[in-house]
Amino acid sequence: MLTVENANLHYGAAQALRGISLTAETGRITCVLGRNGVGKSSLLRAITGQHPLSSGSVAFNGVKLDGMAPYGRAREGIGYVPQGREIFPLLTVRENLESGYAPLKRSERFIPNEIFSLFPVLHTMLGRRGGDLSGGQQQQLAIGRALVTRPKILVLDEPTEGIQPSIIKDIGRAIRYLRDSTGMAILLVEQYLDFCRELADHVYIMDRGSIVHEGAAATLDEPEARQHLTV
Ligand SMILES: Nc1ncnc2c1ncn2[C@@H]1O[C@H](COP(=O)(O)OP(=O)(O)OP(=O)(O)O)[C@@H](O)[C@H]1O
Numbered sequence: 742m743l744t745v746e747n748a749n750l751h752y753g754a755a756q757a758l759r760g761i762s763l764t765a766e767t768g769r770i771t772c773v774l775g776r777n778g779v780g781k782s783s784l785l786r787a788i789t790g791q792h793p794l795s796s797g798s799v800a801f802n803g804v805k806l807d808g809m810a811p812y813g814r815a816r817e818g819i820g821y822v823p824q825g826r827e828i829f830p831l832l833t834v835r836e837n838l839e840s841g842y843a844p845l846k847r848s849e850r851f852i853p854n855e856i857f858s859l860f861p862v863l864h865t866m867l868g869r870r871g872g873d874l875s876g877g878q879q880q881q882l883a884i885g886r887a888l889v890t891r892p893k894i895l896v897l898d899e900p901t902e903g904i905q906p907s908i909i910k911d912i913g914r915a916i917r918y919l920r921d922s923t924g925m926a927i928l929l930v931e932q933y934l935d936f937c938r939e940l941a942d943h944v945y946i947m948d949r950g951s952i953v954h955e956g957a958a959a960t961l962d963e964p965e966a967r968q969h970l971t972v
Pocket residue numbers: 752755757775776777778779780781782783784824
């Protein structure tokens with residue numbers, strides 16, 4: 742289980758996270774909803790070690806992650822799919838997937854077949870450059886690269902952003918499969934309410950750096966959620 746406790750994060754004098762506490766449990770999909778600029782990416786950067794917290798703490802399965810570098814967190818089992826995918830455009834699909842080897846022991850340095858079962862297009866495009874893929878295919882590649890690291894929790898930053906509906910469905914199916922078959926914890930941040938409602942077990946809503954609502958996805962009040970998502 743991932744636990745964030747009373748997290749505060751600043752960019753200079755500007756405060757992006759204000760006392761955030763949340764948990765993401767094993768075998769469950771936890772979704773953090775919020776509109777642009779409320780601090781969702783900052784939260785994930787704090788969890789993955791891309792940006793330090795000013796105060797508060799992050800722990801995973803009882804291990805405190807504060808002060809640990811991103812690669813150390815990857816070794817602890819945190820897989821990250823960043824906003825905008827951040828794949829390497831000039832490297833092939835295979836090389837992009839292999840870039841996930843860094844935190845692995847030598848014996849684990851192979852691409853699990855499961856990734857190609859989830860996203861067959863990656864197999865057919867192994868020799869193509871990442872930059873030649875469509876946005877949706879790049880998103881699948883970014884998820885595949887995170888899965889290469891054998892994560893215990895998959896952390897996704899707006900996986901539906903700018904992606905066509907058919908691929909959004911494939912990504913939703915893949916996330917559900919990962920929860921059900923591997924018991925992985927999934928934490929995703931989103932602005933797309935319907936995707937979140939269909940997929941999530943537990944939902945948090947963020948506004949201006951704070952959690953303003955928390956509850957089971959099944960009991961989410963849609964009008965209230967939409968209110969927080971409109972500017
Ligand atoms: N590197 C940075 N330096 C200064 N301010 C930043 C930086 N990154 C983000 N911010 C500010 O912090 C606040 C939260 O940004 P963040 O990217 O976490 O929000 P978000 O909810 O993920 O939004 P989006 O969906 O647009 O990514 C915003 O006001 C943003 O302008």
